[in-house]
């Protein structure tokens with residue numbers, strides 16, 4: 001028998017029962033809850049007079065609808081307010097721990113899980129949100145679910161699932177200076193396409209992935225869903241274990257020792273079989289910028305906007321033309337000639353402390369360009385915000401002309417007041433450049449935090465590698 | 473979930489193809505935090521003459537007299553008859569929630585959109601597929617007959633017409649089992665309650681830090 005992949009191991013460990021046709025009752029260790037996809041699930045629970053199966057397995061926070069300014073005033077939009085208040089009430093009624101809006105531990109659900117040690121290596125982690133794949137960075141099996149499934153997990157601590165196929169994306173060699181996890185994952189999506197991972201669970205491996213910090217791996221796994229895979233993951237190593245150690249929900253003492261012993265098994269066996277393997281050379285990856293309305297529409301910063309006339313496939317070239325029309329771009333424009341109106345540094349992809357440090361390093365001692373109307377920095381959680389303030393990052397941003405905000409999803413999906421106006425162009429560290437995602441008619445270019453900060457300073461995209469970041 | 477066995481219900485004919493989820497429940501109503509209460513806004517744009525918004529008092533809105541569900545003879549209908557590709561569009565569960573909340577238990581159509589079809593079973597609705605000749609025939613009978621009712625027997629997988637004639641239909645055995653026993657996916661999983669508990673006991677030994 002050949003060896004097992006990390007995904008196989010995580011699946012096998014959590015299978016409560018498997019039917020003849022492979023339908024599996026999968027046990028869920030951690031359920032994360034936010035205000036948008038949970039209200040109907042809680043209502044369903046009440047209607048059928050059920051209670052959460054294991055209250056302590058749930059952790060909730062409000063993130064999508066919360067304002068990033070002036071929290072003292074509460075939430076102005078009544079619909080948003082009701083969603084958040086409903087979450088508060090549901091958590092209170094069922095005894096679920098919630099980091100509510102005024103709690104300093106509040107933040108984007110995918111930032112606070114790892115930050116609290118609430119998501120751990122070897123766990124199954126679900127949330128009514130597709131970017132749950134983020135938590136796979138810790139060597140967990142993590143994926144997004146729908147509202148019926150949210151209720152299902154609440155009531156039974158299990159889900160009825162079918163297993164995906166195994167894919168290995170191996171990035172080998174060393175990336176150059178200025179190339180980050182965000183650039184790696186955008187390059188991967190550019191390579192395999194947004195449907196490349198459909199039906200698969202992706203394990204990211206290779207020396208370039210092992211060289212990433214755990215936060216960088218979160219950025220990577222966060223966007224597995226943008227490659228079509230419900231789950232992305234990275235094998236456990238010493239960095240994973242160091243990252244988890246000492247976090248509030250992490251085990252301690254003897255349990256810690258026992259856990260670490262088990263976590264060391266969380267790698268694919270050397271002879272494990274993958275259904276598909278994709279290899280990338282890290283040295284060839286450059287800082288990336290998306291030019292279209294899908295994350296796979298991405299090029300290196302020193303490239304030009306692609307020309308649909310040069311693409312044979314008719315469906316594809318039509319798709320490119322439609323994207324260029326929406327984006328207000330001409331083919332063959334140099335990426336570095338594209339001017340921007342707004343900058344958004346935040347989201348569950350890039351709002352952790354390392355992301356803010358990388359952006360601050362570029363912003364330090366410089367000024368946001370005059371043509372940039374708004375440059376937002378939105379930390380991923382209250383604790384990230386505190387730490388950044390302890391390190392003086394907030395002052396760097398504010399002095400440079402950025403706005404320093406309260407934590408939440410913010411302009412990643414514009415459910416609160418932060419949004420693009422029609423036609424506005426944004427350099428954004430988020431994960432989706434879909435039409436209207438950051439506001440009706442808004443145009444999104446996905447980039448790394450350093451690239452976003454560099455665009456803010458210059459008013460257009462620039463190659464971050466050309467910026468001097470020596471102590472200034 | 474309510475058990476689905478035999479029942480006799482009034483049929484409302486919705487003579488359109490490609491009825492999409494936005495038509496079933498327009499998107500302005502999706503900000504709701506509930507899964508019930510969508511019934512008054514089912515087919516909102518067709519049903520009312522004004523523009524519907526969340527929070528409106530629907531009882532005072534001007535009804536479109538042309539729309540079938542507003543006609544006197546179809547009040548209290550629990551079976552909906554439609555044409556092909558019913559429920560196309562998004563995956564949101566609000567569409568079956570709205571149909572069920574209105575009072576429908578059965579939808580008969582020539583074909584259904586995939587995701588909608590599955591979502592129906594999760595919400596106690598029985599979608600039945602007949603070929604277009606039968607569907608045509610049913611439409612004709614309804615327009616010719618006052619108070620046209622059908623008897624649905626899920627166990628026998630038959631529908632009985634007012635003249636006593638029976639029509640057989642297909643249903644996935646697993647889905648049938650769930651509906652007959654009132655089992656939603658949750659109910660079904662809870663049949664394995666002992667297995668879940670046994671799993672938890674074992675895991676508490678193997679991986680106590682998870683508990």
Ligand code: SF4
Nearest residue numbers: 131347348409412413
């Ligand atoms: S930051 Fe954006 S992608 Fe992440 S959970 Fe919030 S809305 Fe979703």
